[in-house]
Amino acid sequence: MTKRGKTALTVCSTAFVTLGRAQARALGDTNLPIAVIPHPFGLRTRQEVREIASTCVDQVVQLVTGGTR
Amino acid sequence: MALENKDRAATLECVDDFDEINRLYRERRWSDGLPIVPPTVERVGRMLRQTRRAPDELVTRVAPVYGAATIERIAINGVMAGCDPASLPVLIAATEAVSDPAFNLQGIQATTNPVAVWLIVNGPLAMTLNINATFNCIGQGRWSNATLGRAMRLILQNIGGALPGEMDRATQGQPGKYTFCCAENEEASPWEPLHVERGYGRERSTVTVVGAEGTLNMNTHSKDAAELVRVIAETLVHPPSNEYVHGGEPWLILGPEHAEILKRGGLSKADVKQRLWEESRMPVSRLAAKEIERARASRSDELGELSPDVLLPISPTPENIMLIVAGGPGTHSVYVPCFGNSRAVTRVIDT
Numbered sequence: 001m002t003k004r005g006k007t008a009l010t011v012c013s014t015a016f017v018t019l020g021r022a023q024a025r026a027l028g029d030t031n032l033p034i035a036v037i038p039h040p041f042g043l044r045t046r047q048e049v050r051e052i053a054s055t056c057v058d059q060v061v062q063l064v065t066g067g068t069r
Numbered sequence: 070m071a072l073e074n075k076d077r078a079a080t081l082e083c084v085d086d087f088d089e090i091n092r093l094y095r096e097r098r099w100s101d102g103l104p105i106v107p108p109t110v111e112r113v114g115r116m117l118r119q120t121r122r123a124p125d126e127l128v129t130r131v132a133p134v135y136g137a138a139t140i141e142r143i144a145i146n147g148v149m150a151g152c153d154p155a156s157l158p159v160l161i162a163a164t165e166a167v168s169d170p171a172f173n174l175q176g177i178q179a180t181t182n183p184v185a186v187w188l189i190v191n192g193p194l195a196m197t198l199n200i201n202a203t204f205n206c207i208g209q210g211r212w213s214n215a216t217l218g219r220a221m222r223l224i225l226q227n228i229g230g231a232l233p234g235e236m237d238r239a240t241q242g243q244p245g246k247y248t249f250c251c252a253e254n255e256e257a258s259p260w261e262p263l264h265v266e267r268g269y270g271r272e273r274s275t276v277t278v279v280g281a282e283g284t285l286n287m288n289t290h291s292k293d294a295a296e297l298v299r300v301i302a303e304t305l306v307h308p309p310s311n312e313y314v315h316g317g318e319p320w321l322i323l324g325p326e327h328a329e330i331l332k333r334g335g336l337s338k339a340d341v342k343q344r345l346w347e348e349s350r351m352p353v354s355r356l357a358a359k360e361i362e363r364a365r366a367s368r369s370d371e372l373g374e375l376s377p378d379v380l381l382p383i384s385p386t387p388e389n390i391m392l393i394v395a396g397g398p399g400t401h402s403v404y405v406p407c408f409g410n411s412r413a414v415t416r417v418i419d420t
Contacts (some may be wrong), residue, residue, distance in 0.1 A: 015107065019133075019179055021235050029183035042359065 002029050007064050011056060013039035033063035072127050076137030077315055078145055080110065081270040084403055094149075098232055105149040116144040116154040118315035120161065128161055129168035131182055132175040134230030138164045146265055147168035150220035155198060156213065160220050162416040163188055167225070169414040176410050177280045178231040181238050182311065184408040185245035186221050187281040187320075189393060191264035192274030194418055195252035200234055200253035204397035207284065207322070218248030221278075243283050250379055251395055256326035258394035259332035266338065277415040279320055279391075280408035282311065285403045289327075289384045294334020297327060298341065302348035304404050308355050311409030315367045316385045321345075321392040327402045328394045336393065350394075385396035 010062070012020040012034050017051035024032035037052050044052065078127065081189045083090050094100045105254055107110070117124055117140065119385050124141035131138050140161065147160050167186060167250050177184050190200050231237035239246070255262040264275040278293035287304050291297045292390055305312075323331070331341055353355075354377035365375050371385055384390055391413060 016238065019238055022177070022230070022236050023133055026136075 015039040131229035136228040183243040190251040194274030200252040202254040218250035278409035315409035322403040
């Protein structure tokens, strides 16, 4: 997506950040923004997931509008 | 797909000392945890003489880092694993095979699942290379089986970049990730061998790559074909299964004695697959609620609404159930549960 000139971003849980960064580097986009959410995800209640999503939205906005990566 | 400098193998100057070289490989995480055979220029050169292809020819790129699998880099990993030089064509074909999109190497390399890459060699080359298809064929003891499977793992790790705990996210992994390779016992099979079933001439040699979660032995003294099918089918059924969730491709290694019982019972290979597919269907209600959600996400297009009383087949079609005949005498067969989101790929070995 980035190579096509689109704004792109990945959301990873903490356990997969290393993989996400390495994968982005391998595919030639070392600066790919990655929003990070806590791991694991499966045991969260719906309310907890909503709260994580809400926090994540702030991260996403910050990342795609040129905030810290 | 052009080759860049970083894609070429580097030459390191080291003290000519086995321990020192292994210390270096251990520090750089270029091994699987076992000592390696130092891939000297001479050893790699001997292996490269087994192919007409140029050392810097790019065979494919290997996920997840999409590292360049050149002929030379494949040979280097083959030497490190202890392979005989004549093994190189198998490794080239296997590397091509794992990179086929149908195999889903990206998923296999980076998943939390324990999936290993199992190599099955068919055709005359299996005998030439002395690849074990009989007693203990997926166990220890035969040089080709041990080193070919190990070389595949080193290629996946060193060229594909899937280091445990980094890009290889396996929760536990499995012993088959060190090595997993055998040949089919074609002489003892009452049916056509795997490569013929997949459209190749019997005289061709092939390697098939399978995304295998592990092995589960099935010891039954049954001499009745229908009963044998039933107990094998019941072994396939287990609720926390990627295959039922995604519609997979389960594999079986039938011992020659079990295969013979099925054949005498009047069953062709296709009949066995059909019967196993029908008898291994599992009520959706046996799955955990989360797996039902996953199965709905994965298989609704194929199966429609997955209500609790629906019988879930292990694979989309009976043809997706794969089997080879291998092993020596005995009342054992093996269920090889698979990754689910992957299909085995076969390539001709170009010698």
